[in-house]
Amino acid sequence: MVVLRGWPFELACAAAAAVLFAALFASRAQLPAIQPLVLFFVTLVVAANAQFALPSSARISPCFMAVLASIAAFGAHGAVLGAALVGLGGGLSATMIKKHRYTTALFDCAQYALASAAAAALYVALDPVGRPAAFAGAVAGFAVVNVVLVLFQVCLNYRLSPKTVWRDMYPELPNYLAFGLLGVFVGWLYSSLGAVTLPLLVIPLAITRKAFASFLELREAHEATVKVFIRAIEAKDEYTAGHTERVAKYAIYIGEQLKFSGPDLDHLRYAALLHDVGKLAVPRRILNKPGRLTEEEYAIVQRHNQVCVDILTRVDFMRSLVGTASDKHAHFAVSDARERDRLVHEAHIVAVADAFDAMTSTRSYRRALSQEIAFEELRNKAGTQFNPECVEALIQAIGRRREHYGLGYEEDAVEFDVPPPVVGVGSAGLGDLVRQPEPAA
Numbered sequence: 001m002v003v004l005r006g007w008p009f010e011l012a013c014a015a016a017a018a019v020l021f022a023a024l025f026a027s028r029a030q031l032p033a034i035q036p037l038v039l040f041f042v043t044l045v046v047a048a049n050a051q052f053a054l055p056s057s058a059r060i061s062p063c064f065m066a067v068l069a070s071i072a073a074f075g076a077h078g079a080v081l082g083a084a085l086v087g088l089g090g091g092l093s094a095t096m097i098k099k100h101r102y103t104t105a106l107f108d109c110a111q112y113a114l115a116s117a118a119a120a121a122l123y124v125a126l127d128p129v130g131r132p133a134a135f136a137g138a139v140a141g142f143a144v145v146n147v148v149l150v151l152f153q154v155c156l157n158y159r160l161s162p163k164t165v166w167r168d169m170y171p172e173l174p175n176y177l178a179f180g181l182l183g184v185f186v187g188w189l190y191s192s193l194g195a196v197t198l199p200l201l202v203i204p205l206a207i208t209r210k211a212f213a214s215f216l217e218l219r220e221a222h223e224a225t226v227k228v229f230i231r232a233i234e235a236k237d238e239y240t241a242g243h244t245e246r247v248a249k250y251a252i253y254i255g256e257q258l259k260f261s262g263p264d265l266d267h268l269r270y271a272a273l274l275h276d277v278g279k280l281a282v283p284r285r286i287l288n289k290p291g292r293l294t295e296e297e298y299a300i301v302q303r304h305n306q307v308c309v310d311i312l313t314r315v316d317f318m319r320s321l322v323g324t325a326s327d328k329h330a331h332f333a334v335s336d337a338r339e340r341d342r343l344v345h346e347a348h349i350v351a352v353a354d355a356f357d358a359m360t361s362t363r364s365y366r367r368a369l370s371q372e373i374a375f376e377e378l379r380n381k382a383g384t385q386f387n388p389e390c391v392e393a394l395i396q397a398i399g400r401r402r403e404h405y406g407l408g409y410e411e412d413a414v415e416f417d418v419p420p421p422v423v424g425v426g427s428a429g430l431g432d433l434v435r436q437p438e439p440a441a
Helices: 007-026 034-048 063-074 079-091 094-098 102-126 131-158 162-172 174-197 199-236 238-257 262-273 277-281 295-302 304-313 316-325 342-360 371-381 388-401
Strands: none
Touching (some): 007 102, 007 131, 063 131, 063 174, 079 102, 162 174, 162 262, 199 262, 199 277, 277 304, 342 371
């Protein structure tokens, strides 16, 4: 159960909206005609109930279109007060009420009212300059207020970093421009033709809802498929359960440090989660063997990379993950032209994340190493085995977060039947090969 902690901020925004309305009424701000006010308010309520939750729990909807339409329809006649009143409808979501999220519903009403008032004020102020300037000002005003308030609310409620929430939100920013332009167009038509133009708002709402529903259903199907593979690996190797999640976390740390885009980070995460799917072909006795592997056992382990390729190529949306999740491009080649390829870069990231977790967690053949030793080993191998940029990105990301991993900092460490020995850095993969005796002189 998620414990929401942003309610003081939500109530503060509600208080700010109350102050805004008090100031508008005290200044005897002009009220627009009742009929368009009610029509656009109802349209906004419909739009608010067509919104969708992003993975970070930020919500997106075509509400802005109805707000801009109302502002353009009101013109200079009560636009600010009218837009603020219409904006109140943006928080009347049946979902929030059913979940008893009353402070969140109040916040949504307040933030839409504040953003709508800001958009209307800029629209009216810039209208003498020209309609393009008025439109740009309204879009910018609404977007800034809406994004800032929602970002902080989601961060506080769900304890997410601003970067995580922003990564979900910024790809949707062009929608402000698209929905705003259509909204202003409908508002101008309403001024001439009346309520007959409202279907121009309702139809895009329906299309938008259907499009986002399809997108989210596809995303959920992808997540479910990945979870099936992870659970299959977990059933075979208990250690791998936490390992894949940690490797994905470290890979995202590196990707964020290197300024990867949202879609690229999603692709990187999937690849990191599935990089060990080939373990399904490795017997459990080898996965959990305490000690070094024989040549025969090591050969079996080496096959897991080809199994990874075979599995991923059979699933449509996973085919693009092959180059990253497999070991094909994991080793850094300093002068190779392939290094400029994005998927190769992702493979280097996963390799660094995988090696770091292998060294800082207890395995059947070795106790966890300290974080300092792991960092030193990564830096020693940077430029030969590992991509130096990826190594430094991980070290900086962990240092910036003041996190510690490795010996003394393990969480949910796996208990093995035979206690693992305390040895050197060893392998960053599935155990080490038994050293063969030196030939006689």
